[in-house]
Amino acid sequence: MTDTNNSNPVLIIGAGIAGLWTALSMAPRPVTVITASRLGAGSSSWAQGGLAAAIGSGDSAAAHAEDTLSAGAGLCDAEAVRVLTEGGPAAVEALASAGVPFDRSASGDFTLGREAAHGTDRIVHVGGDAAGAAIMKTLTALAREADHIELIEGHVVERVLTKDRGVCGVMVWDRSGQRARNIAATHVILATGGLGGLFAVTTNPLSAQGHGIALAAEVGATLRDVEFVQFHPTGLDVGRDPAPLATEAIRGEGGQLVDAQGSRFMTRLHPSAELAPRDIVARGVAQAIAETGGAFLDVRNSIGAAFVERFPTVASAAQEAGIDPVAELIPVAPAAHYHMGGVRTDTWGRTDIDGLYAVGECASTGVHGANRLASNSLLEAIVFGTRIGGALQQDTLRDPAPMPERDEVLIHAPATELKPLRDLLSKELGMVRDAQGLEDTLQFIDDRPARSVGDRLAQRAARLLVRAALARQESRGAHQRRDHRDTERPARHSLIKACKTDMDWQEVSS
Numbered sequence: 155m156t157d158t159n160n161s162n163p164v165l166i167i168g169a170g171i172a173g174l175w176t177a178l179s180m181a182p183r184p185v186t187v188i189t190a191s192r193l194g195a196g197s198s199s200w201a202q203g204g205l206a207a208a209i210g211s212g213d214s215a216a217a218h219a220e221d222t223l224s225a226g227a228g229l230c231d232a233e234a235v236r237v238l239t240e241g242g243p244a245a246v247e248a249l250a251s252a253g254v255p256f257d258r259s260a261s262g263d264f265t266l267g268r269e270a271a272h273g274t275d276r277i278v279h280v281g282g283d284a285a286g287a288a289i290m291k292t293l294t295a296l297a298r299e300a301d302h303i304e305l306i307e308g309h310v311v312e313r314v315l316t317k318d319r320g321v322c323g324v325m326v327w328d329r330s331g332q333r334a335r336n337i338a339a340t341h342v343i344l345a346t347g348g349l350g351g352l353f354a355v356t357t358n359p360l361s362a363q364g365h366g367i368a369l370a371a372e373v374g375a376t377l378r379d380v381e382f383v384q385f386h387p388t389g390l391d392v393g394r395d396p397a398p399l400a401t402e403a404i405r406g407e408g409g410q411l412v413d414a415q416g417s418r419f420m421t422r423l424h425p426s427a428e429l430a431p432r433d434i435v436a437r438g439v440a441q442a443i444a445e446t447g448g449a450f451l452d453v454r455n456s457i458g459a460a461f462v463e464r465f466p467t468v469a470s471a472a473q474e475a476g477i478d479p480v481a482e483l484i485p486v487a488p489a490a491h492y493h494m495g496g497v498r499t500d501t502w503g504r505t506d507i508d509g510l511y512a513v514g515e516c517a518s519t520g521v522h523g524a525n526r527l528a529s530n531s532l533l534e535a536i537v538f539g540t541r542i543g544g545a546l547q548q549d550t551l552r553d554p555a556p557m558p559e560r561d562e563v564l565i566h567a568p569a570t571e572l573k574p575l576r577d578l579l580s581k582e583l584g585m586v587r588d589a590q591g592l593e594d595t596l597q598f599i600d601d602r603p604a605r606s607v608g609d610r611l612a613q614r615a616a617r618l619l620v621r622a623a624l625a626r627q628e629s630r631g632a633h634q635r636r637d638h639r640d641t642e643r644p645a646r647h648s649l650i651k652a653c654k655t656d657m658d659w660q661e662v663s664s
């Protein structure tokens with residue numbers, strides 16, 4: 155193994171919105187971005203609806219915070235939510251100044267969409283339903299031009315290296331060169347995205363396998379609320395893996411959900427009907443499928459012919475599956491979509507390991523609680539990426555400590571034969587869980603020794619998820635237990651240090 159002395163002691167792992175924005179925010183401090191594939195591959199480019207910010211007339215950060223806290227079902231950190239929502243308007247301005255072409259009215263104002271559980275129109279979007287692609291196109295171009303950013307693409311980070319509880323580098327595998335090397339660092343910022351790819355039915359890229367939480371757990375960082383996975387109610391049920399998404403903004407514009415008998419079921423389940431919090435709509439869709447054999451999005455009367463222009467990404471996914479969304483019902487099913495839990499950080503992205511940071515979906519900043527408010531995640535990446543970048547720009551950095559010798563005994567390859575695990579996670583860690591299913595899943599994982607580094611990371615992430623779900627013996631937000639239906643008072647965070655696989659709990663003050 156070659157040891158490389160790196161001239162940039164700050165490494166960012168991941169090149170989605172969180173990694174690239176943090177890197178751009180650090181200028182002029184030199185920074186290296188390492189990513190497993192090419193820039194922009196990950197969930198960020200697939201984001202449809204947009205980014206939430208209190209910029210509409212009559213809206214306020216306090217109102218945005220109230221909606222965020224309410225969706226989070228008692229587990230949000232109020233200070234982190236304040237930071238997020240107060241940072242919303244500046245985040246939109248910063249992205250617009252960077253060149254993101256947000257949709258605007260004839261008078262030049264941002265046009266704002268509505269999504270579930272937002273009390274008002276608050277979502278800025280691009281090209282109707284293509285916000286992620288437009289943002290990532292802009293950030294990718296800026297990162298490639300930036301003098302202070304070194305880009306290392308096609309390199310998988312296989313381990314974070316520490317000495318005396320402080321970060322000293324990472325071990326990476328160069329996929330095209332087929333060689334391992336260590337890269338020295340004083341600061342490692344995990345921006346590796348979520349874990350939806352571990353589920354058989356997901357809207358995420360299959361590469362989203364929870365590497366960030368696994369890497370952090372291996373060096374003893376505390377993880378928080380890992381059991382909370384959000385299921386999007388309207389993945390398109392058209393036999394594709396991953397499932398294309400029908401953004402919530404469609405329901406914000408009047409799209410309705412009907413069962414296989416054509417009956418509108420959400421009006422029976424919640425006063426906000428199709429715009430109820432995501433977990434409630436997702437369970438409603440699952441129930442309609444179980445009871446009537448199907449659930450469908452109906453935009454025929456509400457949006458009609460404008461659908462193709464207003465939601466081009468969704469329209470073309472439906473058309474590719476042979477469905478005319480203007481004239482026919484669109485079949486939908488809940489799909490694993492977003493990981494609320496993650497590596498615990500403070501509001502500056504710091505974990506409890508010296509020099510280790512987390513940002514974006516792999517982080518648990520405390521803003522999402524038990525259920526993410528729609529379109530708060532792109533915002534979170536920008537707000538907290540700006541803070542981490544700004545803070546490190548000012549910091550005086552020490553020299554990296556010498557790296558320990560670490561050899562990898564497993565083969566350097568992605569996860570092998572993931573399908574059985576993905577099927578099991580969708581079955582047992584879906585919207586309703588119980589102890590038996592969770593125990594069986596844990597046993598299944600423990601019975602299969604990892605053959606590759608990809609197996610090691612994916613299995614560790616899955617094991618963390620199952621252990622946390624087993625330990626939370628209540629139903630709250632996105633975590634519902636058929637054997638523990640009550641919600642406990644007071645709300646408690648689950649904390650896990652996976653090296654020792656011990657669980658701890660922390661009461662939430664609100």
Ligand SMILES: Cc1cc2nc3c(=O)[nH]c(=O)nc-3n(C[C@H](O)[C@H](O)[C@H](O)COP(=O)(O)OP(=O)(O)OC[C@H]3O[C@@H](n4cnc5c(N)ncnc54)[C@H](O)[C@@H]3O)c2cc1C
Nearest residue numbers: 168169170172190196197198203204311347514515529532
């Ligand atoms: C279909 C879809 C629609 C969505 N719509 C919205 C929306 O409208 N609004 C909203 O706010 N949110 C939305 N989300 C959620 C949002 O897109 C994500 O939460 C966000 O983009 C995550 O950004 P990220 O930078 O943390 O991760 P990602 O964009 O997933 O990037 C992760 C990066 O880490 C790299 N990586 C992972 N592991 C390793 C490793 N071991 N070594 C090296 N590199 C690694 C990957 O290659 C990638 O570059 C949507 C998500 C999906 C899937």
